[in-house]
Amino acid sequence: MRFRVPDGAVGIALLNGWYPGDSRFEVSLRTPGGFVTPWQKVISTGNPVGDYSVPDGQVQIVTPAPDPVNGDHNFFVQITGKGRFPVKGGVWQLRVRNTSKMDGKLDVWAIDDAAAVFFTGTSVKDTMKIGSPGASARAITVAAHTTKAQYTDIDGSVRDMGLEPDTISDFSSEGPLRNGAEKPDVAAPGAMIVSALSSDASFDRPSKISDKFVIMAGTSMATPFVTGIVALQLQRDPALEPEAVKELLRQSSSIPGQPAGTFDPKWGFGLIDALKL
Numbered sequence: 447m448r449f450r451v452p453d454g455a456v457g458i459a460l461l462n463g464w465y466p467g468d469s470r471f472e473v474s475l476r477t478p479g480g481f482v483t484p485w486q487k488v489i490s491t492g493n494p495v496g497d498y499s500v501p502d503g504q505v506q507i508v509t510p511a512p513d514p515v516n517g518d519h520n521f522f523v524q525i526t527g528k529g530r531f532p533v534k535g536g537v538w539q540l541r542v543r544n545t546s547k548m549d550g551k552l553d554v555w556a557i558d559d560a561a562a563v564f565f566t567g568t569s570v571k572d573t574m575k576i577g578s579p580g581a582s583a584r585a586i587t588v589a590a591h592t593t594k595a596q597y598t599d600i601d602g603s604v605r606d607m608g609l610e611p612d613t614i615s616d617f618s619s620e621g622p623l624r625n626g627a628e629k630p631d632v633a634a635p636g637a638m639i640v641s642a643l644s645s646d647a648s649f650d651r652p653s654k655i656s657d658k659f660v661i662m663a664g665t666s667m668a669t670p671f672v673t674g675i676v677a678l679q680l681q682r683d684p685a686l687e688p689e690a691v692k693e694l695l696r697q698s699s700s701i702p703g704q705p706a707g708t709f710d711p712k713w714g715f716g717l718i719d720a721l722k723l
Contacts, residue, residue, distance in 0.1 A: 447542070449556060449565045451478075451525075453535025459525040460557040461540060464624060466519070467512040469550030471542050473521050477502035478536025487545065488519065502534045503527050537566070553624045573711060575619035576629045584688040586676065586695065587629050589714050590618040590636025590668040597638055597661055600654040607663065609637055612702065614712040618665055621711040630714035631692055632699045636668030675720055698722035 451459055465471055472485040481500040486507045488494075494510040508522040523540065527533050542552060553574060556563040564570075580587040595609040609615055615637045621629035643649065643660040655661055676691055686694075700706040701716035709715055 447540040447554060447565060447569065448537050448567055449540065449563055450537050451533050451535050452562050454532050455535070455562050456533045457526070459533045459538075459563050461523040461554055462520065462557055463523075463540075463542070463552055463554040464518055464520045465552045466548070466550040467517040468546070468548045469519065469544060470546035471519065471521070471544055471550070471552065473507050473509055473523065474541040475505050475507070475523060475525070476539035476541060478534055478538060482541075483507065485541075485543065573620055574622065574624050576621050576623060577619075580619075581623055581627075581629065583627065586672060586688070586692055587621075587631045587714070588636075588665060588669045588672050589620075589630040589633040589712060590615040590663070590665045591633045591717060592637045592663075593635045594638045597640075597655065599652050599661075600656055601651060603652070605652060607638060609663075615663065617663070618668075618712070621714075628709050628714070629711075632672060632695050632714045633717050634668040634671035636665055637663035639663065639667040672718065675718060675723065679723065694723060 449461075463473075470488055472487045474485045475483045477500055479502045481502055483498040483500065483505050486496045486509050488509050488511065490511040494508050496507045496509070498505040498507070504526045506524040510520070512519050525533050525538070540554065544550065554565070556565060576587060579585055592609045592611050592613055592615045595611050596604060596606050598604050614633065618636065621627075623629050638661045640655055640659050640661045643654065643658055647660070649660050653660055653662065672695070675695070679691055679694060680686055695718060696715045698720070699714070699716040699718045701708050701710055701713045704710070704716070707715070
């Protein structure tokens with residue numbers, strides 16, 4: 447698997463891979479300069495961390511025993527630059543080989559705050575981006591729906607966020623999970639959402655509508671809509687379990703233009719109609 451690191455832009459590059467527990471994969475890394483680390487097998491006992499120094503940087507590979515929660519294997523690869531320098535820019539290669547008789551699907555994610563490291567090639571898919579805690583079977587995972595793409599800030603300037611109204615927001619992570627589970631569950635308004643501005647809060651002026659209101663976007667904007675609905679459901683029936691609450695939400699949700707009950711990895715089961723609850 448090839449992945450590109452921008453030159454001078456990344457302090458730490460971190461990869462996380464998962465595959466079935468009945469397989470055995472060995473992991474190695476090839477640098478942009480062509481230097482290769484040894485193959486590292488699954489280390490079931492003792493310290494599963496291997497540290498390797500190559501001319502292009504420092505590489506740490508972690509290959510522990512199967513995860514005790516789901517029984518699957520996972521591994522980590524961490525890359526840092528030499529000394530205080532950033533990770534060397536260019537195309538790196540994650541090398542994986544199967545040493546068992548059981549085939550296994552491998553899913554790998556690049557993890558960095560700046561979203562600067564990205565995979566290249568035909569195996570790349572813009573899916574399975576929902577992590578913990580949203581990946582929990584009992585969690586209600588909410589996608590963000592764009593209801594507004596433009597607004598006028600406190601100084602009278604028109605701000606265009608580059609989002610397309612009435613669609614799932616570009617920043618909203620899509621499913622499904624790597625085990626095929628249907629996530630997200632539902633969708634709610636997540637961009638651009640106007641809310642009360644605390645007198646103690648500090649926001650840039652472009653984010654302010656006035657001295658009393660601020661506008662933001664994110665799945666953290668969409669989630670409170672669903673939280674309020676769930677609170678009302680529990681007020682009506684305090685004995686509801688998470689599975690029952692999720693089923694009620696799904697039954698009252700639909701994707702615009704699609705029949706009720708349709709699932710989509712971006713929309714989940716769609717927008718909630720609270721009047722149906």
